[in-house]
Amino acid sequence: MNIPADLKYTKSHEWVRVEADGSLTVGITHHAQDLLGDMVFVETPAVGRTVSAGEECAVVESVKAASDVYAPVAGEITAGNADVEASPEKINQDPYGAWMFKIRPVDASAANGLLDAAAYQALVEAEAH
Amino acid sequence: MLKQTPLNAAHRELGAKMVDFGGWDMPVNYGSQIEEHHVVRSACGIFDVSHMLPVDVKGEGVRAFLRRLVANNVDKLQTPGKALYSCMLNERGGVIDDLIIYFMDERWFRIVVNAGTADKDLAWMQDCNAAWDANLSLAPRRDLAMIAIQGPQAAAVLHAAMPGSEQMTEGLKPFNAVNVGEMFVARTGYTGEDGYEVMVPAKSAPFFWKALLEAGAKPAGLGARDTLRLEAGMNLYGQDMDETVSPLESGLAWTVDLKSERDFVGRKALETSEITRQLVGLVLLDKGVLRAHQRVHTKHGTGEITSGTFSPTLQQSIALARIPLGIAPGEMVEVEVRDKKLQANVVKYPFVRNGKALI
Missing domain, CATH: 3.30.1360.120 (Probable tRNA modification gtpase trme; domain 1)
Structure with a gap:
């Protein structure tokens, strides 16, 4: 299981990187892409959209199924990754490189409330049983 | 377990x-x-398709039994080893299952049924065997x-x-x-x-x-x-047809033999019911992925996708959909995908055969 220690995680299997400017970069975890299988379609949120924590804001579709991606915290979308929209398979190849969107949180410390790598690992293991 | x-x-x-x-x-x-x-x-x-179940039907008069049991005509099977694709219908003309029948000899036919319907199919065949006094042996080959x-x-x-x-x-x-x-x-x-x-x-x-x-x-x-x-444009039981729909509205008319005089189960219902829908192929023109149960809007009313996926060969999304009659290949329809209406083209399927795109 590939769960980088320097990232934060959500219970809905997004990973979150806290950037130097306080914005958050969001993608889906290795575990999530493994469950979904080969990705064929990605839709990222519009820049400027404001979202609440847990709001559906992007979609990934594998050959098998469609899955929503949720905003980890409340904030404003500042970027969507056109590269993964054009090449959804990059999520399978490099889930922690293939980010989906960036968000500027309303509460600068909001990311502190997310799961750390150990807690996410425990969550994944619990779901496997 | x-x-x-x-x-x-x-x-x-x-x-x-x-x-x-x-x-x-x-x-x-x-x-x-x-x-x-x-x-x-x-x-x-x-x-590995071992979850599917071969059933050996043996005894005197097995051919006559099958003439009545299934919608296609087993008289097309005359040489040992020859196979026939058919639907097994209920009295209402709905599809209990689709299956392949092999002719082994005049006292032995082999039927391969779907995994999910195997128990139901076997029970139905046994009921028919009893009701028609056929006295055949039906052996599931697990x-x-x-x-x-x-x-x-x-x-x-x-x-x-x-x-x-x-x-x-x-x-x-x-x-x-x-x-x-x-x-x-x-x-x-x-x-x-x-x-x-x-x-x-x-x-x-x-x-x-x-x-x-x-x-x-x-x-x-x-x-x-x-x-x-x-x-390949092949139906999947439980998605593209089931007990509630006619094979004639499921793209399976080619498997229903109404030319012979046989009185097969479901024939009366098929001959008296009105056909209002058809199974067609769809190719999505917009980005996205078509999925089963999405609604399809046509100029003659709404229909529904029965199977949809992303086609790895065509690199776009394709589907089978049950829509009103009167919509021809080449016409456009709209499919509801989440909060959007996406454009799709009606096509004749199969989409791909022997490695080549047909659309």
């Missing part, structure tokens, strides 16, 4: 991702569903495993894996089968490619599976099986 095929350990050894498939512990892929799909279109993939060998290199793989099989399967035409030693080799499949479905004693299945891999075949899971059959 999930049911296991004789190849369960072999799948796990290959690192398959296993899923609960209608109560069976089956491989959905061995890494990448799309790669497995392409291997079948370009070389040779093998599938002692047989089934492996599908599919792709342009299927014949070469089979011959390499089974020394001596080349002569015995030479000239075997599509929808025909032959006994090769303890194996029953049919030139059938569910992918739109050349290939075989081989029934083999359960105890021999792991050895045969390994021999096929050593002969160059790649394992392929049920995920690829679904995208391959959809590209």
Whole structure:
């Protein structure tokens, strides 16, 4: 299981990187892409959209199924990754490189409330049983 | 507790991702569903389809029994090994299951039914057997495993894996089968490619599976099986048809024989019911993925997608949809996908055959 220690995680299997400017970069975890299988379609949120924590804001579709991606915290979308929209398979190849969107949180410390790598690992293991 | 095929350990050894498939512990892929799909279109993939059930129907008058039991006409089967695809209907003309019937001899036909419907099918056949005083024996063959060998290199793989099989399967035409030693080799499949479905004693299945891999075949899971059959325009029971819909509204009119005088189950209902819908192919023009149960808007009213996926061969989304009559290939329809209405083109299916795009 590939769960980088320097990232934060959500219970809905997004990973979150806290950037130097306080914005958050969001993608889906290795575990999530493994469950979904080969990705064929990605839709990222519009820049400027404001979202609440847990709001559906992007979609990934594998050959098998469609899955929503949720905003980890409340904030404003500042970027969507056109590269993964054009090449959804990059999520399978490099889930922690293939980010989906960036968000500027309303509460600068909001990311502190997310799961750390150990807690996410425990969550994944619990779901496997 | 999930049911296991004789190849369960072999799948796990290959690192398959296993899923609960209608109560069976089956491989959905061995890494990448799309790669497995392409291997079948370009070389040779093998599938464990042992969850499907062969039923041997034996006794005096088995042909007469089947003339009445199924919608296609078993009188088309005159040479041993010949196969026939048919629906088995209820009295309302709905589809209990779709199946393949092999003619072995005048006292023995073999019927292969779907996994999810096997218990129901067997019970129905037994009820008919009793109600019609047919006195046939109906034997489910869970002692047989089934492996599908599919792709342009299927014949070469089979011959390499089974020394001596080349002569015995030479000239075997599509929808025909032959006994090769303890194996029953049919030139059938569910992918739109050349290939075989081989029934083999359960105890021999792991050895045969390994021999096929050593002969160059790649394992392929049920995920690829679904995208391959959809590209090939083949119906899936429970999605594209079921007990509530007529085969005539499911793209299966070609399998219903109304020319003969037979009084088969469901015939009256088919002949008296009005046909208002048709099964068509859709190709999505916008980005996105068509999925089962999405609503389809046409100029003659709404319909529904019955099967949808992303086509690895065409690199766009395709679907089968049940829509009102009067919409012709080439016309545009709108499909509701989440909060959007996407444009799709109505097409004649199959979408892909023998590795080539047809649309």
